[in-house]
Amino acid sequence: MTDQSTRELLLSRIRDVADYPKPGVVFKDITPLLADPKAFTALTEALAETCVRHGATKIIGLEARGFILAAPVAVRAGVGFIPVRKAGKLPGATLAQAYELEYGTAEIEVHAEDLEAGDRVLVIDDVLATGGTAEASLELVRRAGADVVGVAVLMELAFLKGRERLEPALHGAPLEALITL
Ligand SMILES: O=P(O)(O)OC[C@H]1O[C@H](OP(=O)(O)OP(=O)(O)O)[C@H](O)[C@@H]1O
Numbered sequence: 408m409t410d411q412s413t414r415e416l417l418l419s420r421i422r423d424v425a426d427y428p429k430p431g432v433v434f435k436d437i438t439p440l441l442a443d444p445k446a447f448t449a450l451t452e453a454l455a456e457t458c459v460r461h462g463a464t465k466i467i468g469l470e471a472r473g474f475i476l477a478a479p480v481a482v483r484a485g486v487g488f489i490p491v492r493k494a495g496k497l498p499g500a501t502l503a504q505a506y507e508l509e510y511g512t513a514e515i516e517v518h519a520e521d522l523e524a525g526d527r528v529l530v531i532d533d534v535l536a537t538g539g540t541a542e543a544s545l546e547l548v549r550r551a552g553a554d555v556v557g558v559a560v561l562m563e564l565a566f567l568k569g570r571e572r573l574e575p576a577l578h579g580a581p582l583e584a585l586i587t588l
């Protein structure tokens with residue numbers, strides 16, 4: 408589990424940007440964290456520990472910021488990395504799911520052949536805001552016949568109630584946030 412000093416280090420490297428990408432939104436910018444090797448390594452280690460603890464066999468990363476976190480975690484944990492991309496970017500046969508987020512609407516896709524029954528999937532992303540992206544990713548995993556062992560995020564924006572929205576789609580699997588704001 409992540410200790411308080413690690414959480415404080417991670418939090419200290421997240422920058423608030425007011426009114427981005429539109430008025431009223433406080434954007435949580437993780438680029439300072441990524442640029443600090445101590446913080447990025449601590450984050451990767453914490454998420455890899457989550458992966459191992461839940462016995463995940465595959466990690467899904469959500470484009471684009473989720474990729475940055477999920478890929479090194481998959482390498483560290485020794486499991487496969489599956490990209491879930493914004494619609495229109497994957498060349499093979501896909502499963503697609505539309506969703507709404509804090510500042511717009513979107514559609515995500517996964518290669519259908521990347522997931523199968525028996526897979527134990529951990530979904531990783533940087534931010535849980537309204538929960539729409541994570542909810543759509545869980546739909547994709549289940550439609551592919553795989554099992555969800557959890558959702559792990561760097562930060563949860565609790566005031567947007569993403570946890571409540573995600574709850575039914577989790578089917579009892581845990582949602583773990585290193586930082587709750
Ligand atoms: O809980 P939600 O309301 O769905 O919001 C969270 C999602 O929003 C952000 O991604 P975004 O779609 O902005 O794309 P990006 O990673 O390409 O910047 C973030 O990285 C999460 O994936």
Ligand SMILES: Nc1ncnc2[nH]cnc12
Binds near residue numbers: 509537
């Ligand atoms: N406020 C926010 N900051 C960063 N990423 C986000 N994704 C959705 N809402 C966000």
